[in-house]
Amino acid sequence: MKFPGRRKIKHYFPVNADNRFDRESTTFGHVNTYICGIDQNMVDIYAHVDDSALADFGLTKAASQWVDIDTANRLYEFLQESGAIDNQYAGGTIGNTLHNYSILADDRSVQFGVMSQNIRVGDYAYGYLCNTSSKVDMTFLQPVEGAIGRCYTLITPDGERTFGINPGSMNDLSQAFIPEHVITGSSALVLCAYTLGDDSLPIYHATRKAAKIARENGIPVVLTLGTSMLVEKIREPLKQFIRDHVTLVAMNEEEAQALTGETDPLLACEAILDLADMLLLTAGPEGLYLCGHTETSMARETDNPIRSAGISDFNRYEFSRPLRRADCDEPMKIYSHISPYMGGPEKIRNTNGAGDGALSAVIHDIAANHFHREVLPTSGKHERPWLTYSSFSQVCKYANRVSYEVLAQSSPRLSRALPEREDSLEESYWER
Ligand SMILES: Nc1ncnc2c1ncn2[C@@H]1O[C@H](COP(=O)(O)OP(=O)(O)O)[C@@H](O)[C@H]1O
Numbered sequence: 001m002k003f004p005g006r007r008k009i010k011h012y013f014p015v016n017a018d019n020r021f022d023r024e025s026t027t028f029g030h031v032n033t034y035i036c037g038i039d040q041n042m043v044d045i046y047a048h049v050d051d052s053a054l055a056d057f058g059l060t061k062a063a064s065q066w067v068d069i070d071t072a073n074r075l076y077e078f079l080q081e082s083g084a085i086d087n088q089y090a091g092g093t094i095g096n097t098l099h100n101y102s103i104l105a106d107d108r109s110v111q112f113g114v115m116s117q118n119i120r121v122g123d124y125a126y127g128y129l130c131n132t133s134s135k136v137d138m139t140f141l142q143p144v145e146g147a148i149g150r151c152y153t154l155i156t157p158d159g160e161r162t163f164g165i166n167p168g169s170m171n172d173l174s175q176a177f178i179p180e181h182v183i184t185g186s187s188a189l190v191l192c193a194y195t196l197g198d199d200s201l202p203i204y205h206a207t208r209k210a211a212k213i214a215r216e217n218g219i220p221v222v223l224t225l226g227t228s229m230l231v232e233k234i235r236e237p238l239k240q241f242i243r244d245h246v247t248l249v250a251m252n253e254e255e256a257q258a259l260t261g262e263t264d265p266l267l268a269c270e271a272i273l274d275l276a277d278m279l280l281l282t283a284g285p286e287g288l289y290l291c292g293h294t295e296t297s298m299a300r301e302t303d304n305p306i307r308s309a310g311i312s313d314f315n316r317y318e319f320s321r322p323l324r325r326a327d328c329d330e331p332m333k334i335y336s337h338i339s340p341y342m343g344g345p346e347k348i349r350n351t352n353g354a355g356d357g358a359l360s361a362v363i364h365d366i367a368a369n370h371f372h373r374e375v376l377p378t379s380g381k382h383e384r385p386w387l388t389y390s391s392f393s394q395v396c397k398y399a400n401r402v403s404y405e406v407l408a409q410s411s412p413r414l415s416r417a418l419p420e421r422e423d424s425l426e427e428s429y430w431e432r
């Protein structure tokens with residue numbers, strides 16, 4: 001575990017050099033930690049197309065939808081003939097999040113899902129495995145006869161993304177391939193709403209089983225919402241699932257609106273905190289919000305300027321650390337917001353995976369807290385069962401920095417971790 005160690009006042013990212021925690025953990029011993037998650041394993045095929053191509057293949061713009069094998073093959077031929085294919089990467093919202101966690105934390109993550117049992121050099125399954133960090137443990141994957149999913153990620157001239165997915169066997173994950181001991185030993189279980197869309201599919205039941213095990217054993221359950229169309233389609237059962245199982249829910253503004261009916265992001269956050277303990281809401285060029293609960297008597301005031309929007313003075317206690325609502329005697333809702341790091345990269349080719357990147361940073365802080373608690377249980381940092389190692393405000397900075405890196409690297413999967421030192425940051429960070 002690369003620990004989110006020494007913090008600079010303004011910046012937050014894992015720095016290991018000469019860090020007090022490293023010295024303590026050398027004295028007190030080390031533990032092996034990991035996170036785990038379930039995904040519909042798929043390869044992303046990126047292409048730039050005109051809106052007319054979406055219409056020709058019956059695709060709804062900005063949605064994630066399934067296409068049958070004939071349409072998928074016709075689409076592939078069309079994209080190849082028109083030279084529109086940019087790249088092919090391993091994808092899947094949880095696959096991306098686990099990979100990015102492993103890159104950032106230099107720590108293990110365990111992935112549950114299916115994988116083709118006969119893999120040939122150059123096929124989609126081969127590409128998927130080659131594109132995934134070696135720290136992502138694939139030993140618990142379910143072997144299947146068929147192919148993994150193909151996700152056509154079609155980018156139109158306005159920068160909007162439309163996903164057309166040929167599922168292959170990606171939804172065949174059975175409950176038998178969800179080992180209880182792996183979940184109960186983890187720092188967090190990471191899920192997505194995509195696998196909760198259809199209760200006739202095996203992966204739906206595998207997801208519910210995993211969530212139940214995690215909840216019963218006090219393991220934080222993280223859920224990312226997918227797309228707003230999916231949230232609208234399954235809104236009520238999804239809300240119930242969040243109430244029953246979820247610790248941290250992650251989404252963008254459209255998904256938050258679909259879940260709550262609120263257009264104001266802070267009011268949406270307030271409503272979602274009645275369902276989950278914590279939430280991450282990414283808002284594209286407007287930055288991101290991290291919200292949750294703390295014990296009223298332990299709330300810590302920010303040093304940053306106090307801000308008001310949908311909620312007055314909303315960031316007043318953003319230096320607090322999050323607790324589950326049930327662990328508070330007197331819970332207080334906490335809100336923190338940050339604008340994009342450096343205003344975002346100069347050039348953004350596509351925003352794919354920027355939200356998943358932010359989420360992997362939040363999960364890293366949750367896992368680091370678990371790691372620290374295992375190594376130093378008597379530390380003053382663990383007088384309460386805090387969910388993260390750092391404050392809302394610090395985690396916001398880290399998540400924001402990771403989103404920037406995903407945008408700068410133009411890939412939902414980081415090829416390298418964050419730099420140990422941010423060159424020239426002091427001069428430029430707040431001015432732009
Ligand atoms: N156009 C942009 N300019 C600057 N930063 C951006 C832009 N789009 C996204 N980001 C950064 O990426 C994060 C996640 O982006 P967002 O588009 O909300 O996620 P998602 O891909 O899940 O919809 C934002 O919180 C912000 O930090």
Ligand SMILES: Nc1nc2c(ncn2[C@@H]2O[C@H](COP(=O)(O)O)[C@@H](O)[C@H]2O)c(=O)[nH]1
Pocket residue numbers: 039040041042043044064090091092093094096151163165192194226351352353354355356412
């Ligand atoms: N498991 C699933 N993943 C999906 C699906 N549709 C798209 N995706 C993946 O999402 C990321 C982009 O994430 P975002 O944070 O930018 O929205 C991309 O890599 C796709 O593979 C789906 O139905 N299931």
